[in-house]
Amino acid sequence: MSVTAAKGFRAAGVAAGIKDAGLDVALIVNDGPTKAAAAVFTRNRVKAAPVLWSQQVVNDGRLDAVVLNSGGANACTGAEGFRDTHATAEHAAATLGISAADVAICSTGLIGVRLRLEALRGGVDKAAASLSAAGGDDAAVAILTTDTVPKQAVAVGGTSGPSGRQRDDDRAIPASGPAAQTTGGEVGGYTVGGMAKGAGMLAPALATMLVVLTTDAEVPAADLDRALRSATRRTFDRLDSDGCLSTNDTVLLLASGASGARPPYDEFARVVEEVCADLAAQLLSDAEGASKTIAIEVSRAATEADAVTVGRAIARNSLVKCAIHGEDPNWGRILAAIGTTDAAFEPERLAVAVNGVWVCRDGGIGEPRELADMSTRHVTITVDLAAGDATATVHTTDLTAAYVHENSAYSS
Amino acid sequence: MSVTAAKGFRAAGVAAGIKDAGLDVALIVNDGPTKAAAAVFTRNRVKAAPVLWSQQVVNDGRLDAVVLNSGGANACTGAEGFRDTHATAEHAAATLGISAADVAICSTGLIGVRLRLEALRGGVDKAAASLSAAGGDDAAVAILTTDTVPKQAVAVGGTSGPSGRQRDDDRAIPASGPAAQTTGGEVGGYTVGGMAKGAGMLAPALATMLVVLTTDAEVPAADLDRALRSATRRTFDRLDSDGCLSTNDTVLLLASGASGARPPYDEFARVVEEVCADLAAQLLSDAEGASKTIAIEVSRAATEADAVTVGRAIARNSLVKCAIHGEDPNWGRILAAIGTTDAAFEPERLAVAVNGVWVCRDGGIGEPRELADMSTRHVTITVDLAAGDATATVHTTDLTAAYVHENSAYSS
Numbered sequence: 121m122s123v124t125a126a127k128g129f130r131a132a133g134v135a136a137g138i139k140d141a142g143l144d145v146a147l148i149v150n151d152g153p154t155k156a157a158a159a160v161f162t163r164n165r166v167k168a169a170p171v172l173w174s175q176q177v178v179n180d181g182r183l184d185a186v187v188l189n190s191g192g193a194n195a196c197t198g199a200e201g202f203r204d205t206h207a208t209a210e211h212a213a214a215t216l217g218i219s220a221a222d223v224a225i226c227s228t229g230l231i232g233v234r235l236r237l238e239a240l241r242g243g244v245d246k247a248a249a250s251l252s253a254a255g256g257d258d259a260a261v262a263i264l265t266t267d268t269v270p271k272q273a274v275a276v277g278g279t280s281g282p283s284g285r286q287r288d289d290d291r292a293i294p295a296s297g298p299a300a301q302t303t304g305g306e307v308g309g310y311t312v313g314g315m316a317k318g319a320g321m322l323a324p325a326l327a328t329m330l331v332v333l334t335t336d337a338e339v340p341a342a343d344l345d346r347a348l349r350s351a352t353r354r355t356f357d358r359l360d361s362d363g364c365l366s367t368n369d370t371v372l373l374l375a376s377g378a379s380g381a382r383p384p385y386d387e388f389a390r391v392v393e394e395v396c397a398d399l400a401a402q403l404l405s406d407a408e409g410a411s412k413t414i415a416i417e418v419s420r421a422a423t424e425a426d427a428v429t430v431g432r433a434i435a436r437n438s439l440v441k442c443a444i445h446g447e448d449p450n451w452g453r454i455l456a457a458i459g460t461t462d463a464a465f466e467p468e469r470l471a472v473a474v475n476g477v478w479v480c481r482d483g484g485i486g487e488p489r490e491l492a493d494m495s496t497r498h499v500t501i502t503v504d505l506a507a508g509d510a511t512a513t514v515h516t517t518d519l520t521a522a523y524v525h526e527n528s529a530y531s532s
Numbered sequence: 533m534s535v536t537a538a539k540g541f542r543a544a545g546v547a548a549g550i551k552d553a554g555l556d557v558a559l560i561v562n563d564g565p566t567k568a569a570a571a572v573f574t575r576n577r578v579k580a581a582p583v584l585w586s587q588q589v590v591n592d593g594r595l596d597a598v599v600l601n602s603g604g605a606n607a608c609t610g611a612e613g614f615r616d617t618h619a620t621a622e623h624a625a626a627t628l629g630i631s632a633a634d635v636a637i638c639s640t641g642l643i644g645v646r647l648r649l650e651a652l653r654g655g656v657d658k659a660a661a662s663l664s665a666a667g668g669d670d671a672a673v674a675i676l677t678t679d680t681v682p683k684q685a686v687a688v689g690g691t692s693g694p695s696g697r698q699r700d701d702d703r704a705i706p707a708s709g710p711a712a713q714t715t716g717g718e719v720g721g722y723t724v725g726g727m728a729k730g731a732g733m734l735a736p737a738l739a740t741m742l743v744v745l746t747t748d749a750e751v752p753a754a755d756l757d758r759a760l761r762s763a764t765r766r767t768f769d770r771l772d773s774d775g776c777l778s779t780n781d782t783v784l785l786l787a788s789g790a791s792g793a794r795p796p797y798d799e800f801a802r803v804v805e806e807v808c809a810d811l812a813a814q815l816l817s818d819a820e821g822a823s824k825t826i827a828i829e830v831s832r833a834a835t836e837a838d839a840v841t842v843g844r845a846i847a848r849n850s851l852v853k854c855a856i857h858g859e860d861p862n863w864g865r866i867l868a869a870i871g872t873t874d875a876a877f878e879p880e881r882l883a884v885a886v887n888g889v890w891v892c893r894d895g896g897i898g899e900p901r902e903l904a905d906m907s908t909r910h911v912t913i914t915v916d917l918a919a920g921d922a923t924a925t926v927h928t929t930d931l932t933a934a935y936v937h938e939n940s941a942y943s944s
Contacts, residue, residue, distance in 0.1 A: 231863075232901075
């Protein structure tokens with residue numbers, strides 16, 4: 121269901137021949153009544169043409185439609201590449217009878233090659249002809265590159281008690297699982313749904329990914345923006361599979377208002393974060409070549425920023441990632457990673473647990489490292505900085521020969 | 533010859549049983565007449581006991597001896613670990629009839645386990661008994677861990693023309709090769725020799741490595757310090773095999789004055805840098821699991837710091853390193869890496885060459901990527917930032933399945 125779980129949205133995913141085979145163009149249309157939208161983009165200074173375009177058009181807080189393609193990132197393609205994106209938006213707008221200034225574009229695939237514009241235009245025509253309220257699944261497939269599975273999530277807000285999506289543990293990014301069914305129709309009830317793609321280059325300030333979220337709640341664009349920034353900061357921004365930062369990362373949130381619900385901001389923001397966390401967990405589970413997912417929980421930091429800095433330093437450390445791949449509770453490498461940061465801590469007060477066993481205490485030898493069982497698919501590293509009361513969790517994966525193989529052989 | 537190439541030094545390398553087999557303790561003694569010394573240490577805030585010790589004792593610009601061991605890093609071992617280091621220095625001092633406050637200690641191996649102190653003491657006794665002016669080769673072997681070859685270099689200064697070590701190209705770190713023979717004995721001539729160990733965790737602000745340099749020039753400690761910092765900044769600091777930063781990195785420079793030569797500072801600094809560059813190139817060539825060495829030459833940067841920042845961002849990018857391993861001239865990943873930095877540049881003015889072929893011009897598509905031949909063992913990436921006239925070269929290796937294997941299986 122994903123992007124069409126919320127009322128007021130139609131979508132399609134079609135095969136346009138940009139890739140050698142399979143679906144490669146997706147189209148999402150917001151039928152309203154509201155067209156409010158917000159977006160977050162890559163912080164990479166080398167931004168793809170579709171990012172430069174979409175930044176402009178979402179600036180007024182309105183989007184009517186989104187065109188997405190796999191098979192080419194349209195990054196580092198200069199003025200010609202920007203013209204290709206502009207032409208795509210104009211073509212979609214003409215087809216749909218809307219303004220190009222309300223059409224966002226997202227592209228993913230190889231950097232540094234021009235898109236096959238005629239194929240993309242044909243794909244837009246084909247997608248426009250097959251738009252439907254059941255098109256979310258095809259759209260989620262059409263944006264995939266090296267992903268092995270499509271990623272979708274749905275949550276329901278405005279009902280009493282916890283939202284419709286069950287949290288199955290207490291991690292910031294809950295484990296992936298089947299999305300809750302849309303129950304819809306309650307008085308004041310509303311839905312937030314979304315789709316994501318991304319398997320490599322997951323990194324801070326957004327993973328390599330395209331995400332489109334939709335809701336039928338009626339929410340002003342400013343609140344959408346605030347909720348989206350808050351959610352991405354605590355979810356996608358804390359994925360770090362390989363420290364690489366894409367040129368094309370885009371997260372869009374569109375609100376149709378079709379449910380009539382006008383949720384309080386805090387509740388709405390919580391539901392948006394829940395969907396983002398669900399999608400982030402799915403991205404992590406599908407990270408290229410990974411054999412393990414790793415949660416790095418940093419506690420007793422002086423500030424949340426310090427906790428994230430330490431978590432990220434560990435998440436990006438190749439030697440730590442190799443050790444976890446080898447199921448070696450090599451806490452010395454973890455301390456060495458912490459030591460590269462400027463976070464507040466005293467080396468002789470650090471403590472580190474691996475899957476719950478405190479192998480390092482007071483900056484030195486703790487429980488015997490043999491006690492730490494690392495045979496689990498999910499590994500938890502807990503760091504106690506003994507410097508305050510802030511916490512944060514950063515998520516990563518292990519470093520494997522499969523990662524090297526996939527990224528040696530695949531141009532992206 | 534390495535550390536005993538310069539007159540006034542004796543050394544030994546012995547098997548003390550700290551490792552299961554092989555040489556594992558080295559001792560170097562400066563017989564003077566001068567005992568001037570300087571040192572550079574890891575910037576990691578989690579510093580091993582021998583680093584904390586050696587920082588103190590070198591503070592007065594004097595070292596009489598250095599004890600080095602492999603088989604254990606004595607890092608993250610708390611107050612007990614520091615006492616072990618102190619006891620080792622006291623034992624060596626008593627054996628040699630010198631002050632413990634003039635004995636530096638260097639350790640390498642697994643983090644987070646206590647050293648076998650009795651074995652180390654026995655090793656010091658054995659080494660002291662076998663000190664000789666021909667002991668440099670054994671000392672260079674005794675400090676190795678995952679290194680596959682010992683690393684030694686010698687250069688001669690004070691002679692007319694270029695120094696005795698031939699530069700075979702114009703890179704900051706010249707390619708490794710046989711060291712020049714010590715010619716010694718010229719009026720005013722002097723020697724700088726050294727040994728190094730390190731194969732993994734090569735990273736900024738010193739690679740994972742122990743380096744001892746010796747010279748028979750008569751140079752005040754303050755000039756030794758200045759020459760050493762200048763040389764390490766431009767050589768070891770620009771190696772970055774995997775972005776990891778060790779707890780034990782140490783570079784020592786000891787001057788005996790035994791040649792009687794008092795070289796001008798600039799010339800002496802140049803010879804020291806030449807030896808450091810030679811050793812750095814040997815470290816890079818022996819980096820764990822690498823199948824290619826990569827020089828990232830950044831030109832037309834606004835500042836040298838910008839050039840290093842950009843070079844390092846590329847050197848640390850796993851996707852770039854995988855692409856080079858796969859001989860894929862994937863310049864889009866290089867631009868994405870540049871885009872993560874805060875260096876001065878305009879994306880649409882960037883240019884990138886791979887082994888001399890400008891595959892990216894004006895931030896977009898340049899020569900066909902098929903023209904770039906990447907089958908060479910050494911790959912040169914050239915980046916033109918078009919933002920000034922500063923340059924720097926950063927050296928790294930590719931990311932391979934062998935790297936993952938070695939670092940999954942080996943506790944360090």
